[in-house]
Amino acid sequence: MLDKTANPLRSRLLESERLMEETGCYDGITELTLRRQDPLKFETLHTKLRAYCVSAREMARRISASPGVREVGEMVVAIYTPEGDAIALSNGIMVHVHTMSRFIKWMIRNGYEENPAIRDGDIFANNDAFIGTVQVPDVMDVVPIFHEGTLVGWAGAVCHELEAGGITPGGDVCLAQERFTEGLFVCAEKVGENDELRRDYVIRCERNLRMPIYWVLDEKAKVAACIDMRESVKTLISEIGLDYWQRLSKEFIEEGRRAQLARTRQLTVPGIYRGHTFYGHVTEGKPGFQPLGPPNWLYNIPIEMEITAEGKIRMDFDGTQPWGYHSMNCTPAGMDGGMFVTLTQHMNFEGLVNDGAWMATEINIPHGTWTNPDNEMAATATSWALLLPAYGVFQRLLSRGFIARGFVEEAFVGQVNSPMIEMGGISQYGTQFGMAHFECAAAGSGALAIKDGLDTAYVGWNPESDMGNIEIWEQNMPMVYIGRSIVPNSGGAGKYRGGCAFSSTWLINKTEHLRLVTSEHSSRVFDNGGLCGGYPAPTCEKHHAVRGSDIFEKAARGEALAHGPGTDPVTSDFERAYKGEQVFEEGPYITRPHKSGDIFSHAYNGGGGFGDVLERDPVKTALDVENGFLTREAAETVFGIILGDDADGYPQADIDATVARRAEMRRARLEKAIPVSDWIAGEAARVKRQDFAPEVTRMYRSAMQLSPRFASEFKSFWGLDADYAFAGET
C-alpha cells in the first residue's frame, strides 16, 4: 500500500517537475552515477526491461481476437516510473508510449491516490484523448507495480480497437462532430481489481459495441501483458534492490534525454526549418453531417522547427487553423505522441529509447487551434487525418538537417495519410458486426535521399507496418477480395520516387446490409509533400463502387473480371466490365448500405518524391514499368525517359533518346518559367483582390485572426497594408 503520508504520489510528481525545471535534468539527475559505476550492468538491465516489454506484447497479441492486433500489430506496451515517465517500451504503435504517460500523470494530478485509490492488482483504463490518448479506439490499460507496499512503477498497454461504438462502425468516426458521437468513452476509470476486469465494465462494453469480442479480448490481452511486465519488474527489483531500481529507472530516462540532444547535435545543423502542408475536408451534400459549421474547409498546417545550439528540437504550430465541429481535432496528448513516434523512428535508432527523448523537445500548440482545442467537447475521432500530414512535415524538416550534415541515408520524405475503411451491419454469418479494416497500415512511404520509398510498407504511426493477410480479413467481414494491386504512379515523382500505394477491390458477399464508411480525406489538396525537387504523391483517390453489378453472371459465364479501377482517369475498368450503378465518390465515403453483388474499391496513398525527376535512373525506371510501379506514359511525360522493348518484349531504356528528351524538357522549363519576382507581383494583385475560393479565404482569415505572426508575415510577403484583412466571417 502506498504510504501517502510519507510520499504522496502527487507531491513526488510535482517535485520531479520542479527538479527538472531547476536542474534541466530529469528528476534532478545531474550525474549518471550508476552508468558510470558499471556501464555494462546499466545497459544490460535496460535491455532486460525492453525484453520484458517485447515479450509481453508478443504474448498478448496471441490472446487478442482482433486482426488489427494479431495481424497488423496495433499494440504497444511500456514500463513507467511511479510519476508516469516511460522507462522502456516495446515495438508497435509507439505513439502511445507518451500518451499513456499523460494518462498516468492525469490520474496522479486528479487525486486518484485518495479516490478511487491505487492498490496492488488495480487496473485503470482510458480512451479519452483530453486525458491521454489520440482517439477513442486507442484504449489503454495500466496497472501499478508495487514492491513490498511501495509503488515502484506502472505497466501499461494500448491496443487500437477495431470497433468503438460510435455513430458509424469502426473507430475513426468521421461523422463525429462532438465527442458525444465518437463511441464508448472510458475516462481514466478503475476497470478492474485483484488483476481481474470488473464484470460490470465488461457488460458495459458488451452492450455498447458492435463487435465487443475485439475490445473485450484486447482488454484481457492488455491486462495479461501488464501483469507479465509487472511480475518481471518485481523479480528484477528483488535481484537488484529497491534503492538501485529507483535510481536506475530515473537514470535511464535522463540518459535517454541526453542521448537525444547528442544525436540532434550529431545528425543535424542548428537553425530554423520551415514547411507546411494542407488538409481539405468536404462534407457538402453528404448524409449525416450536422450543419454546425461550414460544410467544406481547408486547413493550413505551417510548422517552424528550431534546432537550438544545445540540440533541443522546438516545434511551433503557430499560424494553423482553429479547432472545429469535425472529427480531426487533436489533443496535446496526440500531438506529443506524434512527436514521440516520429523521433523514435528517425533519431532513436540506438541507445535507450524512452520518454527522455521527448523531454529533449518542446512543442508550441496554440490554444484554440486543432492542435490544442479550448473546448474539451471537441471530437478527436480522426486526429490522425491531421497528425499524419503534420508529422510528415516534421520528417521533411529533420531530413533537411540530415542532408545538410551528410547523413543522407537517414533523410526521408516522410509519412502520408492512409485512409482507412470501416464497416458494420450484418456479417456473412448473419450476425451484427463492426470493424475497422487495418490494411491501411501499409501505405507507400516517402522517398529517401538515396533511394526510392518503400512500396506498400510504411505508415507513420506504426514503424512495423503490415497490411495483414487477405484470408484473415475475409474471415472478419462480408466481403471477398477480387483484387489487391499496386497503384501505378502513386508515388510522388522525383529522382527517387515515393513508395507506391495499393488498392483493394472487394465483392460484397453474403449480406444484405453492409455499411461502408471511410473516415477522412477529400481529394482537393495534396496533404503530403516532396523534398529537394521531388513532387508530392497524388492526392487521395476517389472511391469507385458498382451497385447491383453483374459480377455473378459474368463469373458464371466464365468471363474475365475487372480486378481494380485501372489507370484511365476518365473511364474506369469497372465501367467497361460491369453493368450496374457506377459510383464515383470523393471521400469521406458515406452512403446507404451495400449488399451482396456490389463491388467496392479503395486506394491508399503513396509517398512524396525526392530530387529532380529529370535525374531519375532510366534503367531503374524500365524495371518500374515492367513491374507496374510506373506507366510508360509517366516514364516519358513526367520523367523524360524513353522506353523501347527488348527482345523479350520487356521495357528497355533508350538512353540516347532519353538524353535528348530531357534536354528538350529542360529547355521547355526555362521557356515557360518566369522570375519569381514577376510572379509575386502578379499574385500580390490577386491577394489584394482576395480572388480566392471561399474555403481559401476562410483559411487565411482564421489563420490571421489566431496568429499575429502569421498575419504579419502574410502582409509583409505580399506588401499589404497593416490594416489588411480578409472580408467575411470566420
Place this chain on the structure above:
Amino acid sequence: MSAYSKDVIRELVEGTLPWPQTRRIMSAYKDDDRFDKYISVLQDRVAWDDPILLPVGDRLFICDGGEGRVTRCECGHSFGDYRENWKLKAVINVRNTEASLREIYPNSDLPDPDWMEIREFFCPACAHLHEVEAAAPGYPIVHDFQPDLEGFYRDWLGKPLGKPGKETA
C-alpha cells in the same frame, strides 16, 4: 566508432552503394568524420573552387564565394546572400490548372486548382528543379531553411568558418 572511406561516402551520396552495405551503415553507429568527407565529396563534384560551407538541398549549397557567402546551384549559378530566401531569385512555374497538373499526375485524381497549386522552383541557368511547393493559392513562399551557420561551425564542429569572401553583414 564507425568510419568509412571517402569512396564509400561518395557512392552513398550518389545512391550507388549496394543496398546491403547501405543498410549496414544505417544500422551502425554514425561516423564522426562524415561531414568533412561529405563536403569533400561534394566539392569534387562541383566545377567551381569556392569552398562549400553547407549543403541546403540536393544540388544547392551555401558556399564562400567571391561575392560573400551565397546560396549556389551545383551549376555555379548564385542565388545571392545565403541569409535570404534563394527561391525569390529562382524562376518559377505554377501548375494551377487541371491540364498542367495532369502532366505530372497522368492517372490519378487531381487536387482542386482553386484550393491548391504546385510551384516549381528552377535554377534560371541550368533548369534544375530545386524545390516543389504544394500550397493554397496566395500562400507566401516558404523560406525552408535558415541555418545558424556560424553557430554550427563554432559550437558543433569546433572549427573556424573563415571570413567570407566579401563582407556580407
